Amino acid sequence: MESPPSTYCWRNTLQTSFSLWVTRLQNSLHTQHRRVLAGVAIALSVLGGGAFAVANLDDGASKLPLRQVVESVNTLSLPSLWADPLLQLFRSDVTRSSDSADSLLSRLGLSDPEAAAYLRDARTPRQKFIGRAGRLVSVTGDTEHKLTRLTARWANDDGESFTRWVMERTPNGFTEHEETARLNVSTRMSNGTIQSSLFAATDDANIPDNVASQLADIFAGDIDFHRALRKGDRFAVVYESLEADGEVLRTGRVISAEFVNNGKTHQAFWFKEAGAKEGGYYNADGISLRRAYLASPLAFSRMTSGFKMRFHPILQTWRAHLGVDYAAPTGTPVRSVGQGIVDVAGSQGGFGNVVMVKHASGQTTVYAHLSRINVKRGQSVMQGQTLGLVGSTGWATGPHLHFEFRVNGQHKDPLTMARQSVAVEVSAAAREQFKRHAAIAKIDLAAAATSQVSSAE
Incomplete structure (x- = not known):
């Protein structure tokens, strides 16, 4: 058999050795799982370049001359995470009536006195969403918790569109713009x-x-x-x-x-x-x-007592409770249950601030303990119109609305009267x-x- 040449180029040597090694790997794949994993690691290091030596794989390969080649290899440069702009933090929330510019930004995860000062001074935030509940506000901030962009959205009175107010940080300070779009x-x-x-x-x-x-x-x-x-x-x-x-x-x-x-x-x-x-x-x-009458004078209410006898908390005696009490926070709007004319609008004994509305057929409704009265005597009111705000004036131990329904001076169950009105x-x-x-x-x-x-x- 003719002897192999005395020298090989290092690439041919590598290819021959690698081929023999792969064959050996394939033959022992089923029985030497851990050694296979080690062999894969060795193969990857060989292909990566640098200083290496080819090991003896079998008797034929052992007779081949060995030659070590050292060559510089440039490593691949990986992109730095910090080569891109700083990561942006995003958060959204709904405004509260107790919000200030600082508390709103703080709840959104930002600490930015400069942005808070801009919000305090800008006209739109003051009028439309700072201190007003129910506005949707979204912000983006940098890793230092500084504001980069704020977007506030609220529905318009037409019920078909909304307003989008945007505030952005620029190299020259903050800018703002406002636009209107249709609601989906x-x-x-x-x-x-x-x-x-x-x-x-x-x-x-x-x-x-x-x-x-x-x-x-x-x-x-x-x-x-x-x-x-x-x-x-x-x-x-x-x-x-x-x-x-x-x-x-x-x-x-x-x-x-x-x-x-x-x-x-x-x-x-x-x-x-x-x-x-x-x-x-x-x-x-x-x-x-x-019906001609709404069953409740509050848009959303949780009754505390019905049309029944109860122990009066101030008079400390059992007496007929000729009406319905609605538990509600001070300032909750009170609406007229039906169309009529304001007969009384002022303070009246245990009722405190009270509004009485005359309706058709000798019917009258009473709204007592108000913190504020929004109508005047003799004024025409429509069903659902706001008469005043819930309070605790007069003989009241806490904020609530006392509501009565009278027919020719006789007290009636207001819920029964609502059900009986004509449709x-x-x-x-x-x-x-x-x-x-x-x-x-x-x-x-x-x-x-x-x-x-x-x-x-």
């Missing part, structure tokens, strides 16, 4: 089961207060939410969600709702007749659920349109009712 309206569904109260169930189902308030108003003419609820009653609701830049700004109108109370099913469908200025809620038969029907011309609308809405309600059920203990 999506549909959401939820449901709940009553264990103690409507409000506990809506809280547990994560239903926004605005939607819970609408539910109470929609069905208040048919259901006494203070005395007629039963454990196991259930409800389903489909409502609008108003979004800006993919973030929910607020909830909109309830589209349809269902409430099963003591085994009886009540349904409500929002419907607006063609050419009508306003829409309303109707049951499956096309009869309006709106109207969908017009004959719109009846077929309403039937088609209700049929579609029932499908959504069925889907909402069969989704994951929430309950409140």
Whole structure:
């Protein structure tokens, strides 16, 4: 057999040795797992360059001349993490009425006196979102917790658009700009089961207060939410969600709702007749659920006592409690339950600051213990109009609204009076349109009712 040449170039030597080594690896793959892993590591180091030596792989390879080659190899440069701009921190939250510029930025994870000073001085933040609850604010900051960009969003009064206010840091200081865009309206569904109260169930189902308030108003003419609820009653609701830049700004109108109370099913469908200025809620038969009187003078309330006897906390004696007390924080708006004329607007003994409104047919409503009165005697008021704010004036041990309903001077249960007020029907011309609308809405309600059920203990 002819002897191999006396010299080889180092690359040929490497290729021959590596081929023999790979063959040996393949033959022993099933029985020498750990050695295979070590061999792979050796192979990678060989291919990486630098100083190396080729080991004897078999008898043929051992007869080959060995030659060591040392060669400089430039290492690959890896990109530095700090070559890019500093990492940006992002956070968003909803403003609170107690917010200042400093506390808002602090809650958003920033410590930036310069940015806080700009927010205090700028006109738009002062008027639109600093110290005003419910505004969505998003910020980005650097690794030193300094503000780089702030965006505030809030829905406009038209219900169709929102305002976006942007503040940015530049090399020359902060800049700001404001723009308007359309809200995106999506549909959401939820449901709940009553264990103690409507409000506990809506809280547990994560239903926004605005939607819970609408539910109470929609069905208040048919259901006494203070005395007629039963454990196991259930409800389903489909409502609008108003979004800006993919973030929910607020909830909109309830589209349809269902409430099963003591085994009886009540349904409500929002419907607006063609050419009508306003829409309303109707049951499956096309009869309006709106009554001449609202059942509650508060947009969202949690009753503390009903139309019953109670131990009076100041007089320290049992007496007829001829009205309904609504627990609410000081400053909560109080609305007129119906259209009428203001008969009394001032201070009156144990009532403290009180408003009395005269309605048709000798009916009068009373709103007592107010911290503020917003109307004057002789003024015409509409249903839902704000009369004043909840307080604790007069004979009151804490902030609440005392509400009464009188007919020709006789006290009546306000919830009973609300249920008995006259309702109207969908017009004959719109009846077929309403039937088609209700049929579609029932499908959504069925889907909402069969989704994951929430309950409140």
